[in-house]
Amino acid sequence: METPILEMKSITKEFPGVKALDNVTFSVRRGEIHCLVGENGAGKSTLMKVLSGVHPYGTYSGEIFIEGELQKFNGIRDSERAGIAIIYQELALIPELSVYENIFLGNEVTNGVVIDSNESISQAVDILKKVGLDVNPLTKIKNLGVGKQQLIEIAKALKKKVKILILDEPTAALNETDSDNLLRLIRGLKEQGVTCILISHKLREVLEIADTITVLRDGKTVTTLDVHKDKVNEPILIKHMVGRSIENVFPKREKVKVGKELLRLENWSAYSYALGRDILKNVNISVHAGEIVGIAGLMGSGRTELAKSIFGNPDHYRLSGKVFINGVEQKFRSPHDAIKSSMAYVTEDRKGNGLILIEDVKQNISLANLKEITVGGVINENEEILVANKYCSELNIKTPTVQQKVRNLSGGNQQKVSLGKWLFVKPGIMILDEPTRGIDVGAKYEIYTIMNSLVEQGMSIIMISSELPEILGMSDRIYVMSAGKIKGEMPVEDASQESIMALAVDY
Amino acid sequence: MESLKQTKSETGQTESFLDILKANIGQYFMFIALVVIMIFFTITTDGVFISSRNISNLINQMGYIAVLAVGMTLIIVIRHIDLSVGYLAGFLGAFSAIAMTFWGWPVYAVIPAVMIMGILAGMLTATPVAKLGVPAFVSTMAAGLIFRGALLLVTMGTGTIIINDQVFVAIGNDYIPDINLEGFLPGRHKLTLIIGLIGIIFSIFSAIRSRRTKKSYNFQVPSFGLFVAQLVLISALIGYVAWILSGYNGISWSLVILLLVVGVFQFITTKTPLGRHIYAVGGNPEAAELSGISVSKITYIVFGAMGFLSSLSGIMYASRLHSATTTAGLGFETDAIAAAFVGGVSAAGGVGTITGSIIGALVMMSLQSGMNLMGIDISVQYIVRGAVLVLAVVFDRITRRNQ
Numbered sequence: 018m019e020t021p022i023l024e025m026k027s028i029t030k031e032f033p034g035v036k037a038l039d040n041v042t043f044s045v046r047r048g049e050i051h052c053l054v055g056e057n058g059a060g061k062s063t064l065m066k067v068l069s070g071v072h073p074y075g076t077y078s079g080e081i082f083i084e085g086e087l088q089k090f091n092g093i094r095d096s097e098r099a100g101i102a103i104i105y106q107e108l109a110l111i112p113e114l115s116v117y118e119n120i121f122l123g124n125e126v127t128n129g130v131v132i133d134s135n136e137s138i139s140q141a142v143d144i145l146k147k148v149g150l151d152v153n154p155l156t157k158i159k160n161l162g163v164g165k166q167q168l169i170e171i172a173k174a175l176k177k178k179v180k181i182l183i184l185d186e187p188t189a190a191l192n193e194t195d196s197d198n199l200l201r202l203i204r205g206l207k208e209q210g211v212t213c214i215l216i217s218h219k220l221r222e223v224l225e226i227a228d229t230i231t232v233l234r235d236g237k238t239v240t241t242l243d244v245h246k247d248k249v250n251e252p253i254l255i256k257h258m259v260g261r262s263i264e265n266v267f268p269k270r271e272k273v274k275v276g277k278e279l280l281r282l283e284n285w286s287a288y289s290y291a292l293g294r295d296i297l298k299n300v301n302i303s304v305h306a307g308e309i310v311g312i313a314g315l316m317g318s319g320r321t322e323l324a325k326s327i328f329g330n331p332d333h334y335r336l337s338g339k340v341f342i343n344g345v346e347q348k349f350r351s352p353h354d355a356i357k358s359s360m361a362y363v364t365e366d367r368k369g370n371g372l373i374l375i376e377d378v379k380q381n382i383s384l385a386n387l388k389e390i391t392v393g394g395v396i397n398e399n400e401e402i403l404v405a406n407k408y409c410s411e412l413n414i415k416t417p418t419v420q421q422k423v424r425n426l427s428g429g430n431q432q433k434v435s436l437g438k439w440l441f442v443k444p445g446i447m448i449l450d451e452p453t454r455g456i457d458v459g460a461k462y463e464i465y466t467i468m469n470s471l472v473e474q475g476m477s478i479i480m481i482s483s484e485l486p487e488i489l490g491m492s493d494r495i496y497v498m499s500a501g502k503i504k505g506e507m508p509v510e511d512a513s514q515e516s517i518m519a520l521a522v523d524y
Numbered sequence: 525m526e527s528l529k530q531t532k533s534e535t536g537q538t539e540s541f542l543d544i545l546k547a548n549i550g551q552y553f554m555f556i557a558l559v560v561i562m563i564f565f566t567i568t569t570d571g572v573f574i575s576s577r578n579i580s581n582l583i584n585q586m587g588y589i590a591v592l593a594v595g596m597t598l599i600i601v602i603r604h605i606d607l608s609v610g611y612l613a614g615f616l617g618a619f620s621a622i623a624m625t626f627w628g629w630p631v632y633a634v635i636p637a638v639m640i641m642g643i644l645a646g647m648l649t650a651t652p653v654a655k656l657g658v659p660a661f662v663s664t665m666a667a668g669l670i671f672r673g674a675l676l677l678v679t680m681g682t683g684t685i686i687i688n689d690q691v692f693v694a695i696g697n698d699y700i701p702d703i704n705l706e707g708f709l710p711g712r713h714k715l716t717l718i719i720g721l722i723g724i725i726f727s728i729f730s731a732i733r734s735r736r737t738k739k740s741y742n743f744q745v746p747s748f749g750l751f752v753a754q755l756v757l758i759s760a761l762i763g764y765v766a767w768i769l770s771g772y773n774g775i776s777w778s779l780v781i782l783l784l785v786v787g788v789f790q791f792i793t794t795k796t797p798l799g800r801h802i803y804a805v806g807g808n809p810e811a812a813e814l815s816g817i818s819v820s821k822i823t824y825i826v827f828g829a830m831g832f833l834s835s836l837s838g839i840m841y842a843s844r845l846h847s848a849t850t851t852a853g854l855g856f857e858t859d860a861i862a863a864a865f866v867g868g869v870s871a872a873g874g875v876g877t878i879t880g881s882i883i884g885a886l887v888m889m890s891l892q893s894g895m896n897l898m899g900i901d902i903s904v905q906y907i908v909r910g911a912v913l914v915l916a917v918v919f920d921r922i923t924r925r926n927q
Contacts, residue, residue: 331813353816362814370810375874376803384804385815387797395795399741418744438815 020085022047022212023068023181028079030063030072037063038077039236045181045229050203050213052223055233056258056485061216064233065183069103070096083181100180104170106189112159117141119158120173140176147209148172148202164195168202175211182206183214188222189317200226218315220251220522232257251522252515259485259514266462267490270469275493276306278344279446279477280327285338287326287501296322296334298501304446309468309478311492311509313485313517319501320481321365324448328362329355342446356385361444363435365451365481367428371435374424378416379405381423381434386442408437413463429460436467447471448479453487465491485514500524553919554868554883561887565894573894576771583769584696586889587778588613588840590882591785592860593867595830597881598793600864601806602826603873604653604660607857611671612645612834614853617842618678621685624692631691639835645671646831647824654820654827668857676850685848696844699773700780713774720766724759731755778840785833790878802826807874862909863888866916870924887912 023045030038038060045051053061066072068081070090081088083099090096096103110119117138126137141154150168158166167187174182184203188196200222203213217223223230230249232239239257242249280303287297296319304310314320326334329352340347342358349355352362364371372381382405383390390400405419412433416426423434432452439447449468453461468491472478482488488495495512497505497520504520565573572578592609599606616638623629623637649667652658679685687693702715709717731754738745745751769775793799804812805822813819837856842848867884869876891912895905 328814329816331810351816351818352814353818356816364811364814370808370814373804373807373811373874375807380800380804384800384812384817387800391797394797396797396800399737399743402743403741 019047021045021082022084023214024082024085025064025068026080026082028064028067028077028081030067030077037236038067041079041233041236041238043231043238044241045212045214048207048210048212049228050207050215050226052227052230053214053216053233054218054220054223054230054254054258055239056483059233059258060236061233062185063236065103065185065214065216068096069093069101069183097177100178101183102174102177102179102181103183104167104174104185104187106186108163108166108170110158110166110169113157115155115157116145116152116161116169117154119169120144120154120176122173124177141172144172144176145169147175149198149205162195164191164198167191167195167199171202171206175206179211181212181214183216185216186218187215188217188219196222218522219524220254223254224249224251230254234258234260251519255515255518255522259518266465266486268462268466268469271473272493275308276475278303278305279342280304280479281341281344282327283339283341285323285326285336285340287322287334287336289322289332289334291332296501297326300338300501300503302496302503302506304477304479306445306475306477307472308493309472309480309491311488311495312479312481312498313483313488313495313521314498315521316483318498318521320498321450322501323498324362324450324479324481327355328352328360328448356442356444359443359445360448361385361439361442361446362448363432363439363450363452365454367431367435372423372431372438375422377420377422378409378414378426378434379419382408382419382437382441385438389441404441405437408440412437412440412467427456429456429463432456432460432464436464440471444476446477446479448481450481451483452480453482453484485517488512488517489514497521553923554866554880554887554916557916558883558887558890561890561894565890565897569894569897572897573890574768576768578893578897579765579768580772580776582889582893583782584776584778584844585893586885587696587776587782588837588844589856589859589863589889590782590885591833591840592837592856593863593881593885594785594789594878595826595833596857596860596864597867597869597876597878598789598802598826599660599830600861600869600871601874601876602802602822603806603809603871604664604823604826605861606646606649606660606664606827606830608645608649608664608667608671609830609834609837609860610853610856610858611668611675612642612831612853613838613841613856614848614851615671615675615678615838616642616645616835617838617852618675618685618848620692620839621687621842621848622678624687624689625685631689634692635839638839639832642831642833642835642838643828644831646827646829646834649831650824650827654823671853675852679848679850683850687842687846687848692839692843693846694843695777695781696840696842697776697846699776702774711771713770713772716766716770716774719775720762720770723762723766727758727762728755731758778844781836781840785836786878786882789829793878798825803874859885859888862913866913868916868920870920884916887916 021044025041025043028038028041029036041060041064043064055061067077070092073091074089088099111122114122120141121137126133126140138154145152145154148168148171150165150172152161152165158169171182187199191199203215203226206213215226224244227244229241229243231241232254234257239260282300282302285297285300286295288294289296300323312320312323322334325332326336327340329349330336331352347358349358368374373384379401383401387396390397390404402419408414409416409419414430414433414437416430423431426434452464468478480491489509489512492509494506494508495517496503497517499521504523562574592613596606596609619641620634620638623634624631649664652663653660700715702713705714708714735745735751746754793802801812801817801822804815804817805819809819838853841852863885864876864881865884866887867876867880867882869881888909891909892905895908
């Protein structure tokens with residue numbers, strides 16, 4: 018058997034508190050299209066970052082062989098030299114520069130000192146031909162669509178004499194025509210002898226294009242399937258992707274009788290000026306007191322956008338449709354209005370837009386409801402400490418004092434501070450966006466327990482999550498989103514990981 | 525040692541002196557640096573630096589920069605900068621002069637009018653920043669150019685305008701009146717000493733009250749010995765400053781204004797929801813917005829406050845010079861920004877205190893005054909002030925990283 022072009026052996030990579038990759042083995046044959054699939058957080062991106070040197074040699078254990086030779090990459094430069102090129106979902110192009118300037122960025126063609134524009138342009142034309150792109154090399158990147166930008170990224174990689182091309186969800190932001198173009202190009206590259214590794218959530222396109230498929234789950238290799246020999250179809254892949262059993266990680270909850278409707282969306286649509294496209298299309302959902310409603314879907318399916326658009330629309334989407342809170346139509350102009358109508362939103366990215374890391378625990382907890390502890394225009398700082406202490410003990414936040422800066426706490430404790438902050442608002446409807454991302458199992462269990470006791474008290478919770486077991490273990494009812502639409506609604510009794518995943522990958 | 529242990533076992537909740545020092549090293553450091561600088565100049569000038577007359581002058585010179593530094597602190601805390609304040613102050617000073625001298629407006633109408641103009645100018649400058657996300661650097665630089673043009677325009681016909689209004693001139697030059705106590709402490713400004721005494725009593729009283737409240741909540745309080753030491757230190761400081769000032773003409777109206785400004789802004793920033801909101805916007809604007817705080821509203825308020833303080837600065841400066849000149853306000857913004865950074869404000873946002881910036885202003889003004897007394901050439905003075913600015917910021921950076 019010939020030497021594989023790439024072999025990753027027993028790769029283990031740990032982040033503080035999480036094992037992102039656990040003894041992963043990954044082997045790619047020369048000239049094949051190898052697809053890497055798995056749920057969000059399964060370790061696909063981490064594996065590719067190890068391969069491309071973003072996580073340098075020494076920060077992981079295990080070995081990487083390229084054409085049989087052991088590699089020790091210290092950075093992206095090293096992996097590029099070895100012939101590896103990676104194209105991320107977020108494109109690394111400079112919008113204000115032209116096509117040819119971007120292609121040669123970092124590798125400018127010069128005659129000694131000065132950039133040789135004519136030579137660059139003529140080379141660029143050849144390279145663009147290879148990717149089947151007919152654009153003027155002098156066009157600025159910002160004037161091209163996402164699909165063409167993607168092709169230019171590939172062109173940029175080809176110029177570097179790439180042996181292994183890695184594409185991280187290249188079609189996630191593309192429409193059908195652009196996706197088809199891209200897939201055709203990848204097949205063409207294969208004929209030219211370029212090996213491709215493709216990460217994708219779209220199983221249909223994976224099955225269409227792949228020679229080999231490797232499935233990752235929870236940082237481990239589950240299986241590697243040869244599309245031409247083994248029996249492979251969507252249900253089989255989904256089973257491998259989600260195949261773990263739900264163990265006893267979810268606390269039991271007495272099912273209370275569902276109360277009255279607290280939130281209803283009617284034909285809710287949103288258009289993002291920043292992205293220039295519709296991000297939510299005719300969403301209709303209804304949430305009642307005393308229930309946890311799970312919103313499942315893959316990254317980019319519009320879940321966070323849905324939450325923000327309801328919660329006072331801080332990103333200023335153009336909205337249409339109606340929101341009813343407690344049966345009354347509301348038009349929130351800011352998160353402030355939403356909070357006044359007894360809503361709370363625990364954000365997905367607690368460090369980015371959830372907490373103020375340089376401030377302490379008590380200041381973070383009181384921030385959204387300062388008026389409660391303000392007397393005669395002055396904040397009663399002693400009351401503030403009491404409030405903070407109360408939530409620290411109720412939520413079991415582990416911090417030496419409430420005067421501790423939040424950035425010094427662990428992820429789980431930060432998340433609980435975030436939760437405490439919104440509980441202090443005493444909301445009726447709470448949106449939890451990825452409430453347990455990046456925190457350990459113990460803290461997860463605690464957060465689930467808190468959620469259960471909140472709904473038992475009559476609150477309604479909307480839980481956005483990428484983790485299917487969490488969706489199934491915690492929700493009463495589930496909505497599945499894909500491409501800005503609600504693809505399905507089901508009571509938890511009728512749902513399975515397979516049925517949710519099938520809807521989530523339905524584009 | 526024995527007594528220390530005892531207090532600990534009694535209350536079970538005491539903070540050690542070291543904990544407090546560690547937590548506040550940045551602030552204390554600048555204060556210590558200020559004391560060192562003052563001692564240094566006192567020695568090199570044979571005591572002239574610390575003389576009542578010099579300290580009194582230093583404070584009056586500092587007033588119109590220090591009020592700007594207070595506003596600039598908040599501007600930088602919310603991650604912006606304001607380059608327009610110098611010329612805004614200059615323009616508003618000139619406007620006051622014209623209104624009083626040529627239009628015959630009474631001083632009591634001019635001052636509020638100018639303050640309102642300042643607030644409006646600040647909010648107008650903030651509009652592109654708050655509404656469209658234009659960088660404050662650009663918006664305020666443009667505003668600065670406009671105010672500079674306006675200043676030149678209004679002083680074009682006349683050049684320097686002399687101000688004769690006695691009340692207006694008193695703001696930057698006069699001192700609070702004294703009371704006459706026959707034969708008691710001759711040569712000392714008695715009212716200043718009395719005010720100092722009141723200040724000491726007030727701070728002791730409020731410290732005791734705050735400690736009592738904390739105890740009633742069963743919160744951690746510093747040990748009694750440390751508490752007394754703190755009170756003694758603060759009392760001694762207030763007493764000493766009052767004693768020095770009483771040796772010349774007492775408390776100046778400039779100092780009164782400065783103390784009022786610092787008091788009000790310190791109160792707002794540390795005790796009220798508005799203050800919290802300002803620091804929250806600086807610490808993480810997105811999180812603040814999602815917590816129901818309107819970032820654009822806070823931006824308007826902070827720039828409005830800066831405009832108000834610019835008007836005060838302009839009034840104080842015109843008053844001090846008895847006139848409005850075509851170059852008034854030149855470089856004020858640089859001095860205010862420097863004071864804020866020396867005082868520990870972080871350009872990354874969310875960090876910086878009013879008192880810190882006042883200490884920063886004192887450091888910069890002491891350097892200027894001390895080097896003037898030593899007869900050091902202005903060229904060297906600039907170099908030294910630049911070096912101190914960069915050192916202070918580097919130090920701040922390092923201590924923050926170590927935390």
